[in-house]
Amino acid sequence: MDSVAHLDSPPAEDWTVDELMIAVLASCFTDGDQACNGMASFLPVAAFQLAKLTHAPDLIWLAGAVGLEPRPGPIPASTLEAPLWRDALMYTEQYGDFWTLALNGRWLKKFCVGAAQLDRFGNANNSFIGDDFHAPKVRLPGTAGLADMGSVGKALYYWNPNHNPRSLVAEVDFISCAGYLGGGDERERLGLSGGPELVVTNLCVLDFEPETKHMRLRSVHPGVTVEQVLEATGFEPVLPPGDVPTTAEPTAEQVRLIREVIDPHGMRRREFRRR
Amino acid sequence: MDSVAHLDSPPAEDWTVDELMIAVLASCFTDGDQACNGMASFLPVAAFQLAKLTHAPDLIWLAGAVGLEPRPGPIPASTLEAPLWRDALMYTEQYGDFWTLALNGRWLKKFCVGAAQLDRFGNANNSFIGDDFHAPKVRLPGTAGLADMGSVGKALYYWNPNHNPRSLVAEVDFISCAGYLGGGDERERLGLSGGPELVVTNLCVLDFEPETKHMRLRSVHPGVTVEQVLEATGFEPVLPPGDVPTTAEPTAEQVRLIREVIDPHGMRRREFRRR
């Protein structure tokens, strides 16, 4: 989270958790990275723009995996419709261009993932809830590109605006995006590089313990207790030695940029309202 | 050769063999076919245009495998440069569009082939003359798309403006385009459909005997004797029962169209001059 510390701006006096989550996600992207977003990805889209306006002016954004370096207006109601990639430098055709760039391995190395179910080893499920694929309790939208991104060497950054025992589970009902699978070196043994890096929720930030690849509590957001996190989590995350750090607050400048420049219509809050 | 017979035009009084060869090739393409051409393919390009102007107005031409249904001017000095596809309806990108269309199997079912070496079973060689690929006596340009077209179900129409024992050989030094391979059903056994249909030279027209797939003399051009053909051929072609037919002369209208409309600059004769 340090990469925004250099910003010559004090902590915001009034921030909301959506803004804190955006600041945390923004801190994961730096100059030289390329970032892309899919459907209904208001927090990542806000984070990419915040990074570009602050510590990472040379971050490249492929809006909707379509429009290269657009001149974004206020975040529109869809993150996969044309208004998002206004004045783009290039339209990347999705088959010939985008997926070739994404599969190549040298570009688009980081990917933000929203998952209906996420388990202790960072495996994600957007396919179905239940025990029978063909007679599911709940049919989820489907994994689409996420089923690729989990297996082709990307660093995965999960965001979850609704941290609860149903969305953070011990074991997903179905692995539709490969995390660390059974943990340890199972992912490596399959020849897969990359993997889950961070989980940013409305309560805390988690990462993965290097040996076991088990999800680990990295910091709790200001005002949130470790107990609240444990209650809201469907498994016991690894706890850091000593006190659990507190997530850095967004700066006044970050909050101003989010509210006045990036997302004046407050689209980012839709991800929370949907719950 | 009958499909042009309907043309209400008498045989030409003065035709040259390039014009006869163009008329024969034109008769192989009908409405509903799609035709494309590669480099240095003056006779096929003239044949496609002649067919469109006479018996096959709905023949689709993909000029240079790039420009769909152009408005051709006089045949230019190159059959792979932009002037050939002037005013095209579509530019087919070669990787995503052209080869997908060509490999699909339902389109572009006929292909005209110019080969440095052609053998008795219709195998072609544009790779090298000699017995060592890496120390050839003569390095030929290379097979390019032809190495694909021979194996993906196309009907192959060979044209050879220079019928001699070096270009029509018993066995090619190297198979760079699959014909009937060893003859008989060897091509079928490899699961390959299509194959050589016709060979149009400056002396005669040959096809392939259905059982053995051995090259067979179909007709000799007016003024050419069977003996001349046999002398000029590096192997003994199968002879039809009885008298060898004479190739139909181009009609006066066909010759007029070739000379006045299609190829007023006489580019077609370059293929002969090059010898």
Add this chain to the structure above:
Amino acid sequence: MQVKQATLAEAASLVSDGDVVALQNMATQAAPMALVRELIRQERKNLALVCLVGGIAVDWLAAAGCMDRFIGNAVSMEQFGLAQRYRRAVESGRIRMEELSETALLARLGAGARNLPFLPTRGMIGTDLIDINENLTMVEDPFGGPPVVACRALVPDVALVHSHRADRYGNVQYEPTARWPDIGIMPMAARRVIVTTEQIVDSDVLRANPDRTVLPGFIVDAVVEVPWGAHPTSFNPLYGYDAAFHLAWVAAARSDEATGEFLDTYVYGPADHEEYLDAAGGADRMAQLARWETG
């Protein structure tokens, strides 16, 4: 060139019960909705829909009982949430879903288009998507590299796409905009191709911008002029998605009765596309959508 111009009814009659139907659609974008409504009116049954991301089109086909299979990446109306009628049909077992990653769907269609038995991808390795799918299997690299997932060729019976303009011979153009793979690969993979287009133009109009032509007429079986043919989905740059319409559908989809009434009003009721557009708000509403006033 052969004339391919047809009516919606003629075009839809090229789709048979049980067909595998590749449908252009990306959540709220670019679906050939007029064709979809015609298929529902003609009461097609047991269709398998192939989509990258199916939206309201798939929800309607599920609600009308026209489909029993889905092959693709996802079904979602993005900001308007899950496709509830589709979702319930899957949960009740009435619709069977083959869930593919994006590269896997593109590989299956790409292999179908190029007459290859399969194409490989490195996506999905480690997920549960491979074992449950008979059209996916791990294969070794013959050169000693890492294994890959072979994706079996998929050849849809018919592809349905919408476009900005076309001539009556079926040569199809797209305006410069996001070009999803379905416009490129679905028609080349499918046995038959049906195109709806905002405008039928003279071929000379296409010759002015040959780089914008995306489909050659000889692979197209029928082309139908249908202005606003993608409504209520967006068709950039011409018009945005109809948010109010989508929200009305989402509300109706909550009950069988309201669903039936909605389909009566917008699908079964209107005698033709013009009457549909009137029901959907007519020229004034379309003018708003052309200004991307989607709310």
Add this chain to the structure above:
Amino acid sequence: MQVKQATLAEAASLVSDGDVVALQNMATQAAPMALVRELIRQERKNLALVCLVGGIAVDWLAAAGCMDRFIGNAVSMEQFGLAQRYRRAVESGRIRMEELSETALLARLGAGARNLPFLPTRGMIGTDLIDINENLTMVEDPFGGPPVVACRALVPDVALVHSHRADRYGNVQYEPTARWPDIGIMPMAARRVIVTTEQIVDSDVLRANPDRTVLPGFIVDAVVEVPWGAHPTSFNPLYGYDAAFHLAWVAAARSDEATGEFLDTYVYGPADHEEYLDAAGGADRMAQLARWETG
């Protein structure tokens, strides 16, 4: 965005002796000739050239002793005949050729670009091209269909392409014209990408036609402004190939002495690109070529 603008000398210095160099070229079309001349002046050695159809560029690199391998479809100057210096180098064993069908070369590069170990094709089955090539091998279809030819991934060290315009960040545009696969697939497959362009423009010029942008700047290592940079090959729609120049080369290529003189005059002699253009006929000649007066 990072600035990628460079000089010809700086750009060419990104190519090392022994590199596998993907070179845009289709017979008499669209070769980055200014870069090729700079590589010869910098006396690169043991290069492997990867081309769809190599023309005068390959003949020059062979004549100058810069290359010892060729991987591609063919080497030909079409109406100007075989590339004689290249041909003799192959016949004498100084250059080793890997001859691939078009689908095989595109499969090798496509696999390299997508980080797949191989891609399959159905081309070449039955020919002698497969057995002599360690990068091609027959594999069974895991789904029980016909066997296919697996083409091993090819990752060139560097790709050299020419373009119509670019910004200083390396975002590259192409005018509407025939788009050969090398502009699309070679740069994505290669480890480094060098682009020459007719004109460096402000990024806003690119934003006016984002559909014409073919390469995003983040995959480009260097971009060099070189007007007439493809001469003597054509660069449609801007200018035609220089037929007189090609014929002069064909005549010179017959003897070692004349070949040396020709390269002195047009490659080693000129101090920079401007002097080369003067030697090649200067503004008047270029104006003729812009009118496609190629003779």
